[in-house]
Amino acid sequence: MRRKLTPRGRERREQLMTCAARLFAERGYHPTSVADIVAALGVGKGVFYWYFASKEELLTELLKASNHDLRKRQQHAIEGVADPVERIELGIRATLAWFAQHREYFAIIQFAATDETFAPVLARNREISIADTIRHLKDGIVDGRIVDRDPELLAHAIHGVVAELTRHALIEGDVPLDEVAELCVAFSLEGLHA
Amino acid sequence: MRRKLTPRGRERREQLMTCAARLFAERGYHPTSVADIVAALGVGKGVFYWYFASKEELLTELLKASNHDLRKRQQHAIEGVADPVERIELGIRATLAWFAQHREYFAIIQFAATDETFAPVLARNREISIADTIRHLKDGIVDGRIVDRDPELLAHAIHGVVAELTRHALIEGDVPLDEVAELCVAFSLEGLHA
DNA sequence: CCGTTTGTTGACCGAGCGGTCAAGGGGACG
DNA sequence: CGTCCCCTTGACCGCTCGGTCAACAAACGG
Numbered sequence: 001m002r003r004k005l006t007p008r009g010r011e012r013r014e015q016l017m018t019c020a021a022r023l024f025a026e027r028g029y030h031p032t033s034v035a036d037i038v039a040a041l042g043v044g045k046g047v048f049y050w051y052f053a054s055k056e057e058l059l060t061e062l063l064k065a066s067n068h069d070l071r072k073r074q075q076h077a078i079e080g081v082a083d084p085v086e087r088i089e090l091g092i093r094a095t096l097a098w099f100a101q102h103r104e105y106f107a108i109i110q111f112a113a114t115d116e117t118f119a120p121v122l123a124r125n126r127e128i129s130i131a132d133t134i135r136h137l138k139d140g141i142v143d144g145r146i147v148d149r150d151p152e153l154l155a156h157a158i159h160g161v162v163a164e165l166t167r168h169a170l171i172e173g174d175v176p177l178d179e180v181a182e183l184c185v186a187f188s189l190e191g192l193h194a
Numbered sequence: 195m196r197r198k199l200t201p202r203g204r205e206r207r208e209q210l211m212t213c214a215a216r217l218f219a220e221r222g223y224h225p226t227s228v229a230d231i232v233a234a235l236g237v238g239k240g241v242f243y244w245y246f247a248s249k250e251e252l253l254t255e256l257l258k259a260s261n262h263d264l265r266k267r268q269q270h271a272i273e274g275v276a277d278p279v280e281r282i283e284l285g286i287r288a289t290l291a292w293f294a295q296h297r298e299y300f301a302i303i304q305f306a307a308t309d310e311t312f313a314p315v316l317a318r319n320r321e322i323s324i325a326d327t328i329r330h331l332k333d334g335i336v337d338g339r340i341v342d343r344d345p346e347l348l349a350h351a352i353h354g355v356v357a358e359l360t361r362h363a364l365i366e367g368d369v370p371l372d373e374v375a376e377l378c379v380a381f382s383l384e385g386l387h388a
Numbered sequence: 389c390c391g392t393t394t395g396t397t398g399a400c401c402g403a404g405c406g407g408t409c410a411a412g413g414g415g416a417c418g
Numbered sequence: 419c420g421t422c423c424c425c426t427t428g429a430c431c432g433c434t435c436g437g438t439c440a441a442c443a444a445a446c447g448g
Contacts, residue, residue, distance in 0.1 A: 006424070028309050030224035033405060044427040046409080055406065085386075107308055114305040115222050137386075146386045149377060153359065153369075157381040160358025161351045168350045175347075183343060187351040191385030192279075192331075192340045200394070200445090227435060238397040240439085245395095249436065 005051075013051045015041060021062055025104035029059060029111050060121055063112055066105045067125040073098045074132075084139035085146070089185045091133070092162055096181045099166050106170055130155045158188050199245075207245045209235060215256055219298035223253060223305050254315055257306055260299045261319040267292045268326075278333035279340070283379045285327070286356055290375045293360050300364055324349045352382050 005013065019041050023032045034055050038045050052058045077094035078087045099106055112118035133155035140146030146154075162184055169180040199207065213234050217226045228249050232239050246252045271288035272281045293300055306312035327349035334340030340348075356378055363374040 004424095009424075012425085026310075031309075034407080035405080045407085046426060046428075049407070050425065088386075110304070111308040114301055114308065115225075140386070147380075147384065149380070150373075153362075153374065153377045154381065154386065156358050156362045157355045157377065158386075160354040160356070162354070164350050164354025164357060165347065168347075179344075180347065183347045183351065186341075186343070187348065187385060189385050190341065190387050191381060191383050192282075192334070192348065192352075193384050193387070198394090202445090203395070206395080228437080229435080239437085240396055240398075243437070 009051070012047065016048065016051055017058065017062055017065070020058055021104045021108060024059070024062075024111070025107040029108070029115070056117060059108075059112065059118060062105075062108065063118060063121050063125070066102065066109070069102075070095065070098045071128070084136040084143065085189070087136045088133065088140075088158070088188070091136075092158070092184050092188065093181050095162055096166055096169070096177060096184065099170065100177050103170050106167060110167075126159075130159065133158060161187055203245070206241065210242065210245055211252065211256055211259070214252055215298045215302060218253070218256075218305070219301040223302070223309070250311060253302075253306065253312060256299075256302065257312060257315050257319070260296065260303075263296075264289065264292045265322070278330040278337065279383070281330045282327065282334075282352070282382070285330075286352070286378050286382065287375045289356055290360055290363070290371060290378065293364065294371050297364050300361060304361075320353075324353065327352060355381055 016037065020032070020037045023036055023040060026032075027036075034048050035045060038048050041047075048058075052061070074091050074094045077090045081087050081090060109122065112122050130152065134151045137146055137151040137154050141148050141151065165180050165184050169175045169177055210231065214226070214231045217230055217234060220226075221230075228242050229239060232242050235241075242252075246255070268285050268288045271284045275281050275284060303316065306316050324346065328345045331340055331345040331348050335342050335345065359374050359378050363369045363371055
C-alpha cells in the first residue's frame with residue numbers, strides 16, 4: 001500500500017473501488033474474495049494490496065466516499081432554501097435520487113450495519129445525517145409548523161420511511177421513483193391522516 | 195441430520211438454535227463458525243450436524259421460527275379488535291414489544307436481508323406482514339379514516355418507521371420503549387403535522 | 389441382557405481465504 | 419543507453435472454514 005499516487009495510480013484505485021462495490025452489492029462482502037475482485041478486473045492480486053492495506057480498509061473507504069458524495073448532493077439540493085419543511089422535503093428527494101443512481105451502495109450499507117467492524121463508520125454517517133434533520137425539525141417546531149415531539153425520534157422516523165421506501169423502490173424495479181419520493185414526503189408530513 | 199427426535203433431542207436442537215442466535219447477533223453470521231457454536235455449548239462438532247444439515251439451514255430455521263413467533267404475538271394482540279386504525283396501532287406495539295424481548299433477532303434479520311441466500315426467506319416474511327398491514331389500511335381507506343394513497347407504499351412506510359425506531363431503541367438502551375411505541379403510532383397516524 | 393435406535397465424539401479433509409513477497413516490466417528523465 | 423521508481427505479477431504461506439465419519443456411549447424396548 002502506497003500513499004502518493006500518480007494519475008494512473010489514482011485511476012486504478014478507483015477501478016478497484018467501483019469493481020469491488022459492484023461485487024459486494026451482488027454477492028455480499030464476506031462471500032466476495034479479494035481474488036474475485038482482482039479477477040474481475042483482470043489483474044494480479046498484488047495490485048489490490050498496492051492500493052489498499054486490507055479488504056477491510058477498502059470497504060471502509062467505500063463507505064466514507066459514498067457518504068461524502070450523498071451528503072454533497074443533499075447540501076446542494078437544499079442550498080439557499082430557508083423554509084425548514086421545504087428543506088426536509090428537498091433532502092428526502094435528493095437522497096432518493098442519489099440512491100437511484102448508486103443502487104449498489106444500498107446493499108453494501110445495509111451489510112455494513114450488521115458487522116461490528118464497520119458499524120462505527122456507519123453510525124457516524126448516520127449521526128451526522130440525523131443531526132442535520134434534527135436542525136430542520138427544531139426550526140419547524142419553533143415556527144409551529146411541526147408537531148412538538150422529540151426531534152431526535154422524529155428524525156429517525158423520517159429516516160426509516162426513506163430507507164424502507166428506497167429499498168422497496170430499488171428492489172421492485174417497477175415503482176416510479178417520483179411517486180415514491182412523493183409518498184415519502186407526504187407520509188412524513190401528514191402520516192396516514194385522511 | 196435426523197428427522198425424528200426424542201424430547202431430549204428436541205431440547206438439544208433448541209439449545210443449538212438459541213446459542214447460535216446469540217452468537218450470530220453478537221459477531222455476525224459469517225464470522226461465527228460452527229466450531230464456535232458447539233464450543234459455546236461444550237459439545238462436539240458432530241452434534242451440530244446431527245440436528246442440522248448445514249450452517250445455512252440453521253439460519254433459515256432461525257428466521258422462520260422467529261417470524262412465526264412474532265406473527266403469533268401480533269395476531270394475539272389484535273384479536274377481537276375491529277377498528278382498522280386500532281389494529282394497526284396494536285400491531286405496531288406488539289412488534290416493538292416482541293423485539294424488546296428478542297433483541298438478538300434484529301441484527302440477524304438485518305444481516306439476512308443482505309445475503310442473497312437468505313433474502314428470499316426474509317422477503318416472504320415481509321410480504322406476509324405487508325399484506326396484513328395492507329388489509330387494515332384498505333379497511334381504513336374505505337372508512338375514510340386513512341388517506342387514499344397506494345396502500346402498499348403506505349404499508350412500507352409504516353414498516354420503515356417501526357424498523358428504524360426499533361433499531362434505535364434497541365441500540366440506544368436509554369430510550370424508554372413505551373415512548374418509542376407512542377411516537378411510532380403518532381408519526382404513522384399524523385406525520386410531522388402540528 | 390441383548391439389539392436397536394438415538395445421540396455424541398473429535399480427528400480429519402479439501403477448499404478457499406486474506407495476505408506476502410521476490411522478481412520483473414516499462415515509462416520518464418538524464 | 420542507464421537507472422530510477424511506480425506498478426504489476428502470481429506462486430506461495432499459514433490458517434480457518436464447513437463438513438465427514440468411524441467409533442463409541444446411553445437409553446430403551448423386548
